[in-house]
Amino acid sequence: MIAIGALSRRTGVNIETIRYYERIGLMPKPGRTESGRRRYGTPDVQQLAFIRHARELGFDIATIRTMLGLREMPNASCEEVSRIAQDQLAAVDDRIARLLGLKDELTRMIGSCANGKVADCRIIEVMANHVSLAARPGQNSS
Amino acid sequence: MIAIGALSRRTGVNIETIRYYERIGLMPKPGRTESGRRRYGTPDVQQLAFIRHARELGFDIATIRTMLGLREMPNASCEEVSRIAQDQLAAVDDRIARLLGLKDELTRMIGSCANGKVADCRIIEVMANHVSLAARPGQNSS
DNA sequence: GGTTGCTCCTGTAGTGGCTACAGGATGTAC
DNA sequence: GTACATCCTGTAGCCACTACAGGAGCAACC
Numbered sequence: 001m002i003a004i005g006a007l008s009r010r011t012g013v014n015i016e017t018i019r020y021y022e023r024i025g026l027m028p029k030p031g032r033t034e035s036g037r038r039r040y041g042t043p044d045v046q047q048l049a050f051i052r053h054a055r056e057l058g059f060d061i062a063t064i065r066t067m068l069g070l071r072e073m074p075n076a077s078c079e080e081v082s083r084i085a086q087d088q089l090a091a092v093d094d095r096i097a098r099l100l101g102l103k104d105e106l107t108r109m110i111g112s113c114a115n116g117k118v119a120d121c122r123i124i125e126v127m128a129n130h131v132s133l134a135a136r137p138g139q140n141s142s
Numbered sequence: 143m144i145a146i147g148a149l150s151r152r153t154g155v156n157i158e159t160i161r162y163y164e165r166i167g168l169m170p171k172p173g174r175t176e177s178g179r180r181r182y183g184t185p186d187v188q189q190l191a192f193i194r195h196a197r198e199l200g201f202d203i204a205t206i207r208t209m210l211g212l213r214e215m216p217n218a219s220c221e222e223v224s225r226i227a228q229d230q231l232a233a234v235d236d237r238i239a240r241l242l243g244l245k246d247e248l249t250r251m252i253g254s255c256a257n258g259k260v261a262d263c264r265i266i267e268v269m270a271n272h273v274s275l276a277a278r279p280g281q282n283s284s
Numbered sequence: 285g286g287t288t289g290c291t292c293c294t295g296t297a298g299t300g301g302c303t304a305c306a307g308g309a310t311g312t313a314c
Numbered sequence: 315g316t317a318c319a320t321c322c323t324g325t326a327g328c329c330a331c332t333a334c335a336g337g338a339g340c341a342a343c344c
Contacts, residue, residue: 016303035310037321057244082252089248096241099234102199106231110224
């Protein structure tokens with residue numbers, strides 16, 4: 001049984017974020033010491049590690065919640081998790097393709113600037129006039 | 143001179159977002175018709191296109207503000223913009239590398255699930271126990 | 285002239301996923 | 315015993331939007 005600080009260090013998840021996950025019901029309410037401090041065991045470490053990893057993979061909280069729910073469900077849940085993962089894979093592929101495009105353009109922009117003349121720099125104009133990469137407003141490409 | 147709806151369609155930026163940009167001073171206050179409707183000209187279209195494109199490239203609003211400011215500055219501003227773009231390129235490269243790692247893992251996860259037996263699906267366990275991607279600086283995850 | 289239906293207006297509040305306090309209690313090391 | 319770290323609750327803030335509510339303006343057709 002470890003304290004929240006140790007759980008944080010062990011999983012790389014911020015203490016405030018752990019409490020936030022508890023608040024929104026993504027992590028179960030842990031046991032407490034007599035003085036009211038949270039105590040976590042191995043299953044908590046596992047679950048939080050899973051959550052962190054899933055967040056890194058780009059899954060949103062609702063999806064993670066679903067996956068955690070599937071854990072306790074009867075058979076066929078694997079197919080469901082797999083389907084979710086497949087959707088996510090497509091999204092990841094899409095992001096990679098977009099980022100590769102962005103990389104090309106940034107490289108081109110930097111190159112067009114590097115050859116000396118300040119007056120010739122057209123980064124902003126180039127960006128303004130460039131055709132949109134993908135019509136997906138609101139997508140955060142992180 | 144066009145209305146906000148036309149500007150939105152032309153640039154792919156949501157009307158609400160255009161007004162938001164005006165509110166935070168990222169877009170200048172436009173002229174108005176007698177009845178109070180916003181009217182935009184070519185420079186507005188250009189600036190908004192630039193902003194949208196920069197957002198797609200992953201620049202945050204503060205950085206875009208800086209770049210727009212540099213536009214009106216004397217020489218040497220190109221080097222500044224170029225430096226900002228270079229920083230951004232490094233960040234984009236980092237994201238691509240991480241996403242490629244994630245893609246591998248998702249693929250592996252889906253594969254491990256695809257061979258029939260429900261009881262053998264270990265997606266969640268795999269994810270819980272996998273070493274964190276982020277905490278591996280310099281590691282080549284491909 | 286009336287009506288339908290689209291666009292636009294302001295203002296405020298909500299979203300996701302955290303993150304940062306304030307103000308206090310508890311635990312540990314010297 | 316005292317200094318300092320860690321923890322507690324609760325609330326408010328962050329970014330970059332997005333979604334209303336409740337109303338006004340405008341264009342087209344009958």
